[in-house]
Structure formats: structure tokens, C-alpha cells
Amino acid sequence: MQLAAMQQALIDREAKALTRSTRALGAVSGRLLHVNGRQYLNFSGNDYLGLASEPKVQQALCDAVSQYGVGSTGSPLVTGFHAAHQALSAELCDWLGVERVLLFSSGFAANQSMLECLASADDQLLLDKLCHASLISAAQQHPSQVKQPLRRFAHNELASLEKLLQKTASASHQLVVTEGVFSMDGDSPDLPAMLRLCQQHQAALLLDDAHGIGVLGPEGRGTAAAQGIACSEVFCTMANFGKALGASGAFLAANSTVIEYLEQFAKHYIYSTALPPALCAAVHCAIRLVRTEQWRRDQLQDNIRLFRQLAAEAGLPLLQAEEATSSWLDSSQHSAIQLLLLGEASRALALSQALQQQGIWLTAIRPPTVPPNSARLRITLSASHQPDDIWFLINTLRQYF
Ligand SMILES: Cc1ncc(COP(=O)(O)O)c(C=O)c1O
Known part of the structure; x- marks a missing residue:
């Protein structure tokens, strides 16, 4: 590929609000992460059971x-x-x-x-x-x-x-x-x-x-x-x-x-x-x-349930209906991955940035990772989250919907 074509591809991606970049993180756990000396609640990781920092x-x-x-x-x-x-x-x-x-x-x-x-x-x-x-x-x-x-x-x-x-x-x-x-x-x-x-x-x-x-x-x-x-x-x-x-x-x-x-x-x-x-x-x-530690999965499921209940009460546009997430699993088991569908990439990006200012780390997921016009916030719950973290997340999200 010619350099000029690479440059054009980068410009096109930027114009569509699809450019991705890394951020150098400090300490990270299932619950918290640190960037440039500031602490954030981490709702974007995959450390579902809190074992990365065990x-x-x-x-x-x-x-x-x-x-x-x-x-x-x-x-x-x-x-x-x-x-x-x-x-x-x-x-x-x-x-x-x-x-x-x-x-x-x-x-x-x-x-x-x-x-x-x-x-x-x-x-x-x-x-x-x-x-x-x-x-x-x-x-x-x-x-x-x-x-x-x-x-x-x-x-x-x-x-x-x-x-x-x-x-x-x-x-x-x-x-x-x-x-x-x-x-x-x-x-x-x-x-x-x-x-x-x-x-x-x-x-x-x-x-x-x-x-x-x-x-x-x-x-x-x-x-x-x-x-x-x-x-x-x-x-x-x-x-x-x-x-x-x-x-x-x-x-x-x-x-x-x-x-x-x-x-x-x-x-x-x-x-x-x-x-x-x-x-x-x-x-x-x-x-x-x-x-051996079933309590980690129980804690995670409690957190997922609390999130889903509060999100429903707040009228947030969760991607999965209750039936869709749990239909093939028994009702005590939900996925730790919860989605707020936003549509346009620029909207997802703006919301992610606004949440960051309020101390919540929630990366916007945009095309090509997901289909066009289905940009979303991918909220991941961990056994390490505390109920207050989830309340804070929902109360903050509520301001934008
Ligand atoms: C469904 C799925 N498969 C495969 C992978 C790739 O795994 P890894 O990150 O270990 O390369 C990921 C993670 O990014 C994933 O989400």
C-alpha cells in the first residue's frame, strides 16, 4: 500500500469519528483504573471476577x-x-x-x-x-x-x-x-x-x-x-x-x-x-x-442484576431485552456484558468523553468493531464493583438520556 493511501485512510477514519487510540493506564483492577494520576470507575474491562488483581x-x-x-x-x-x-x-x-x-x-x-x-x-x-x-x-x-x-x-x-x-x-x-x-x-x-x-x-x-x-x-x-x-x-x-x-x-x-x-x-x-x-x-x-470460589460468580450476578434493574427503572436503552440475555441460561445467570445502544459513532464518543469527565471509564464501541450505525457503550460488570459504583454509573448515565 502506498503511503498516500494510508494517509487518506487515516483522514477518512478521523472524519467519521472512528479513530481509535491507546491511553497509558496506571494501576487497573476490575473496579478502578488510573490515568494521569486520576482515578476512574472501570466499566470497560473484562476482569469479570476481579482475578487480575487478586x-x-x-x-x-x-x-x-x-x-x-x-x-x-x-x-x-x-x-x-x-x-x-x-x-x-x-x-x-x-x-x-x-x-x-x-x-x-x-x-x-x-x-x-x-x-x-x-x-x-x-x-x-x-x-x-x-x-x-x-x-x-x-x-x-x-x-x-x-x-x-x-x-x-x-x-x-x-x-x-x-x-x-x-x-x-x-x-x-x-x-x-x-x-x-x-x-x-x-x-x-x-x-x-x-x-x-x-x-x-x-x-x-x-x-x-x-x-x-x-x-x-x-x-x-x-x-x-x-x-x-x-x-x-x-x-x-x-x-x-x-x-x-x-x-x-x-x-x-x-x-x-x-x-x-x-x-x-x-x-x-x-x-x-x-x-x-x-x-x-x-x-x-x-x-x-x-x-472453588462460587462467591465471585454470585457477586458478579448480584451486580449485573442491580445494574439491569436500575437501568430499567431509569429507562436507559439497554440493547438486550431480559429474555434475549437469559433465554438459554437459567434465570440466575446473565452475561457480564451489557450494552447501551447509541447509533452514531460521534454520539457514543461524546458520551464516553462526558462520562470520563465524571470519573467513569466507559469506552465507546464503534464500527468496524460493530455494524454501521450501531455504536454503543459496552458496560462490563465485575465481581469487584460495589453497589454504590453501579448506582453512581446509572445516576450519571441518566443525565444523558
Ligand atoms: C470473542 C473473542 N474471541 C477472541 C478474542 C481474542 O482473544 P485474545 O484477546 O486472547 O487474543 C476476544 C478478545 O478480544 C474475544 O472477545
């Missing part, structure tokens, strides 16, 4: 740095796979009841590998319309695009998926890709019904549960478990450590054959430095807490 997890990280050093020193198949990776993998298998897992340095990389490796050039990829960018870009770059262009079904709509499964039945194999909790909408598909549909068509179900793991289901085993499905019934599950587990990195979970295949053929696994072992030790500690 002292036991921090201690596990420090202890493991003393034992293993800072980095893994290599890719997993060379010098990068340590006892900490092995222990974390075993814990994940025990937690989720799966035969094997494979660790990746990010959810993005894991999703890329999942699609790249598990679909062949003759296969048909079928993605939910609102799937994460990591899944869409993997599908768009897949060799199957030559013969079987990617098809996308209407968001969470089984009838639309069924039509596409019927239309593309001549493909050698069909792979259906969806998310447990959609990152920018906070809603969930009906996974048992989707799994049945996949089984009827001998299609494989691939699930990205970045926002369900830790938060939903017994012991926080995720969205499938919350809907009564064993993780082993899903062909392959991706979940990452950067949300409820408070760290970073990710894993793919599946049966032994699938994971062994990925271990031999996934480029993002083979040709990339393995996760730092100390980080694996911290994630391992976080998973133990997720499994």
Missing part, C-alpha cells in the same frame, strides 16, 4: 518467576514447554472434562489455528454474523474460500443456520462457528439446539467461549456447561485467559486426535514463543479460585 494470583506469578524466570525461552516444541504448562493443561482437562488442550499465546492466535487447521480446502465454514474479528479473518483467509466461500448465518438464528447447512450440504464437511457469549452484544446462542442441528448434518461445532469461561456454568466451566452441554460434546472449544481469568493467553480443548493434529500442524502454536511459565502458574491459580 493477591493469590499475583503471588503465584511472582513465585513462578523466581522458579522459571521471565520467559519461556522458546516455542513449545523446542524449549518453551515447562512443568507449569503441563500442570495448567492437566488442570484445564480436569476442569472441563476434556481429553486434551493446547495452549496458545492469545485467543486471536488460537482462533486462527482452530479454523486454519480444522477445516480443509473442501470444507464449508458457517459463521454467526457477529463472530469476533479473529474468526472472521481466519475464515476469510482460509483456502476453502476458493471452492466454498464462507457463509454467515443471522445472529443466533437457528433457522438461518439450518438453511445454510441444507444449501451447502454438498461440501465435504461443514463447520459451524459461534461464540458462547458474544463480545459486543453479550447474548448467547441456544447451544443444545445448535449442537443437535450440527449432529443432524454431521457438521462440527466450533465454539469461542472467551466471555463465558469462568463466568457461567457450574465451577465457571462456561456457556456450554451453563446450558447443560459437556465441553467434550463440542468438536473444539477456544477460551482465553485474558477475560475472567485475569491474565492472557488461550487454549483449544478437544479430543486427543484433534489436539494432536493441532500440535503437529497449527502454525501459531509451532512457530511462536510459548506463554511464559510464570503466567501459566498464575492462570492455574486463577482457575483453582474460579472452581
